[in-house]
Amino acid sequence: MKALVAVKRVPDGNAPLRLKMDCSGVDLAGMPMRINPFDEAALEWAVQRKEAGTISEIVAVSIGGNACQETLRHALAMGADRAFLIAAEHAPEPLAVAKLLRALAEREQPDLIVLGKQASDDDNAQTAPMLAALLGWPQGVFASNVALENNTLQVTREIEGGQEVLALPLPAVISADLRLANPRYLKLPQLLQAKKKTIETLNPSELGVAPAPRLELLGVAPPPARKPAVKVADARELVALLRQEGLP
Amino acid sequence: MKHALILVEHDGVNPHSALRRIVSAARLLADRLTLLVAGSQAQAVAEQAACIAGVSEVWLFDAPHLSQPLAEDLSPLLAHAVRERQASALLAAASPFGKATLPRAAALLDCAMLSDVVEIQAPDVFVRPVHAGAALATLRNPEPVKILSARAAAFPPAADQPAAPINIQPAPPAANRSAWVSTTHPDSARPALAEAKVVVAGGQGLGSAEQFHALLDPLADRLNAAIGATRAAVDAGFIGNDHQIGQTGAIVAPEFYFAIGLSGAAQHLAGMRDARVVVTINKDAEAPICRQADYVLEGDLFEIVPALLRALE
């Protein structure tokens, strides 16, 4: 069984976010970058299935500038077999990403496509259901557990206040919650070995997709600030203050 | 005249409480509003939905295979309704249900969409959080159909009206792409996180599952609160993932949020930033949560939480 896993390069969510002076966007200059944690969980799950013998080949793909090579090297070091970089100046919008991934899926014919449930920068959570729609495949999104038996996936999904289990025939698209798998730490030999694997570059035009943006970013702003906190001496004082705020 | 559609989330009996707020959001985009209810024997849902002020009509798709509505079945139904009604907007709540379904419909319509909208500034200008809420992005969406999942808490609930008409629609045949197996909703005795006026949330500082429950359960009982947790607390097994709050968990905006023994990592703040009053109990006054709080009680939670409970009596 062959799996396609998409990995996005994103700013590290633990580093403080800076906005451009003119508020036209996020200032990425000097930001530490990493593989999107949700994609990392998706890939880890696939690698574990490969180690268990249920997946035979993992193809990784990233869409963006040349720096995404680094993200793909990380994916190769984790256990992907080969990789594609789809060249794009900016990270395209989810619908364009879904179209690019559909085109790649038509070339590569995977049995399974595993994505992160969202990218930790844009937080859209759109690509997996969009891709499933374009391919006409079943979807199992926000998956925290996936079991594979006789060409059927048992997908446990995180839903509001609980979980849902779906059965999906292959081929299918799934998207990973962080709980799907705990990513491994990479060691030097794996990183060195990854250098020997191939990364093939594709242009969107070769895939027949024009990833032009449809939406226009007008600006970004910091979230509204809270008033400085009131330091409270003890529980009794706290309750008195909260009662004034209307605590029942 | 502009026409908006809303995908109604429901449990087979009642529409989700978010619906009234999504109706308010839709009314900013259109003067006619059709609610889409898909289910099996979901007449009661349609009847309640029809009585929300601003609703022009309810379309009811009723079929046995819609008893557990799946994205594969709902997305063609939504795309069909958009075309049929020549709708200029399609909305759903930014819940796991809405977020699994709307993008699938958007792709069928070849339409870009916006997730987690918190403000509608103009019929084509929307605000949504990015980077786990560390920034708010304002975007223009020039698409002919504005498709958006909206954060319910950001919009006021619509009032009541005399019932609008309910039109029974032929349900499209089952997609038969995936099959529902089971749903579990643990501990439903307490208020649901999404609806609770008060949330008591605990983190790694609680130390163990026993201590987490020994301290937080009585407090939640006293305040009629839902219990929330950080990812670290969930991963440590203090409580189930359905209690996680943050970028990867529930997003809540209660009247009161008690953050107890949690540091306030960016990904946690993403889920509670819009709470009206935030109280934190932490032994570290430098923890990031203290900058997001209205009231800070610095000290050992193992002493303070029991004292708080006594002070509330």
Ligand SMILES: Cc1cc2nc3c(=O)[nH]c(=O)nc-3n(C[C@H](O)[C@H](O)[C@H](O)COP(=O)(O)OP(=O)(O)OC[C@H]3O[C@@H](n4cnc5c(N)ncnc54)[C@H](O)[C@@H]3O)c2cc1C
């Ligand atoms: C992609 C991604 C997504 C994530 N999504 C989420 C998410 O949705 N939700 C989420 O919560 N996290 C999420 N995280 C994890 C997040 O980064 C933090 O690791 C997590 O929130 C920390 O949990 P915590 O505050 O309980 O633990 P800690 O950071 O360890 O904080 C514990 C706090 O308790 C205090 N404390 C300890 N003992 C006591 C005591 N006796 N009395 C008083 N105070 C005490 C400490 O001072 C400290 O501030 C995500 C991470 C990533 C990378």
